[in-house]
Amino acid sequence: MxxxxxxxxxxxxxxxxxxxxxxxxxxxxxxxxxxxxxxxxxxxxxxxxxxxxxxxxxxxxxxxxxxxxxxxxxxxxxxxxxxxxxxxxxxxxxxxxxxxxxxxxxxxxxxxxxxxxxxxxxxxxxxxxxxxxxxxxxxxxxxxxxxxxxxxxxxxxxxxxxxxxxxxxxxxxxxxxxxxxxxxxxxxxxxxxxxxxxxxxxxxxxxxxxxxxxxxxxxxxxxxxxIVWEYLLLLVDKLVGHVVPARFLSFMFIGGLGVFVHMAVLGVMVALGHPRFLWAQAVATGVAMVFNFFVNNTLTYRDRRLKGLIPVARGLLTFMLVCSVGAIANVGIAGYLYKSFEYVWWAAALAGILMGVVWNYAATSVFTWRTR
CATH class of the missing domain: 3.90.550.10 (Spore Coat Polysaccharide Biosynthesis Protein SpsA; Chain A)
Structure with missing residues (x-):
């Protein structure tokens, strides 16, 4: 017709x-x-x-x-x-x-x-x-x-x-x-x-x-x-979105930037010699999580962006809780694969990282940036 x-x-x-x-x-x-x-x-x-x-x-x-x-x-x-x-x-x-x-x-x-x-x-x-x-x-x-x-x-x-x-x-x-x-x-x-x-x-x-x-x-x-970022996401989605969602790739990319933030903060504190390494690692992890949350809120979830003190604070809290669970899953799965199946260390580590990222993305989509 x-x-x-x-x-x-x-x-x-x-x-x-x-x-x-x-x-x-x-x-x-x-x-x-x-x-x-x-x-x-x-x-x-x-x-x-x-x-x-x-x-x-x-x-x-x-x-x-x-x-x-x-x-x-x-x-x-x-x-x-x-x-x-x-x-x-x-x-x-x-x-x-x-x-x-x-x-x-x-x-x-x-x-x-x-x-x-x-x-x-x-x-x-x-x-x-x-x-x-x-x-x-x-x-x-x-x-x-x-x-x-x-x-x-x-x-x-x-x-x-x-x-x-x-x-x-x-x-x-x-x-x-x-x-x-x-x-x-x-x-x-x-x-x-x-x-x-x-x-x-x-x-x-x-x-x-x-x-x-x-x-x-x-x-x-x-x-x-x-607008430039959203346009790039459109191109990525039409090119590979049938295989991997463009939003997930954005989440992974920002997570990669978070690694650099983590290492920069940790490096500065180690160079200063204060606090002790364990505490420095914890602080760097927290800073990286905060960085990832705000950048994802601006870019990855622009259409669901959290605004206002209470929604942003609640979102940050759920994001950090979810990512903490993801970090535990990352370490646990990597250790299990390394010990039980004799994976080479880097393969076990990558598997743990991938599982952690998938969990973080899926869980934050539900608990942090859920569709209203």
Missing amino acids: RAGDVVGASGIELSVIVPTFNERDNVRAITQAIEETLSGIRFEIVFVDDDSTDGTRDILAELAMRKGHVRVLHRIGRRGLSTAVTEGMLSTVSPYIAVIDADLQHDERVLPEMLALLRKEEADVVIGSRYVDGGSTGEWEKSRVRVSSTATRLAKLIASTEISDPMSGFFAITRPALYSAVRDLSGQGYKVLLDLIASAPRPLRIKEVPYTFRSRTAGESKLDAM
Whole structure:
């Protein structure tokens, strides 16, 4: 069945997904802009709000009360652009779905052209591109252009189709194309378009239309240094996630950094000659655990990040308790293998370390960063 063969009982042809977090000063403007652009088209706007704290939700509720084509999904206890967009798309029944940011930086006037290409069955996905002829990154600084260019080249590692702007957050897709990929999405980071393209079982037919990226005029940008880390996790997940979860690899990597922290602290105390080695080892272990907790809280579990004094203190306590059990398991298993099965020392040690890491990862996922 083709995407355009079925229009829901509501008569909606196009659902426009708009993820929001603290966009109070933009949501009315983006609503009006979409309404003006899609005049004559049967459409709805679905705002997916990640529990904004600036009054955005109140404005969205007021818009939804007044306008029958505006809906709001309010998410509590989870955050992230990719999962917000995915939930928004899955809440619709229209044959065509578009995704656009709330900050007015994407050019909503391109939406009718995107829809027309989908209607003609010339593409499964139509991307608003800053890099095809006629497109532009606007007033971006050179450093941001370089970062975007590098990320685009890296995207080729997992994208099955040659496209100029796989990092775009502005696109339209048919429902069959969405359903073909949605169950294999990683949900990592901000680049849901790239996730969709890489998760599709067959190469999607893609068209790109140019647009000029606008400067933000209200609200604050959500981009920060962690975006790079989340993007790398997405690449890792699509490359090896079917074998080893990207989150587990992140946990292991940070654990490796913790070893260096441990050795640095221990080395300083041994060099100073105080306290005695046993106590120095205990202090170094504690420092490394604290380091691992806070870095994992920032990177590995960014989407479940603990905030506030009480949640962070409780999380740190459970993390240290779990890792203490993991350390005991590490030593016990290594010793058992070494003595009982005559493993060479390094193989026994590695087996113990691996078991400890697996325990720490599994247990902290349940007790420290459990999904709410």
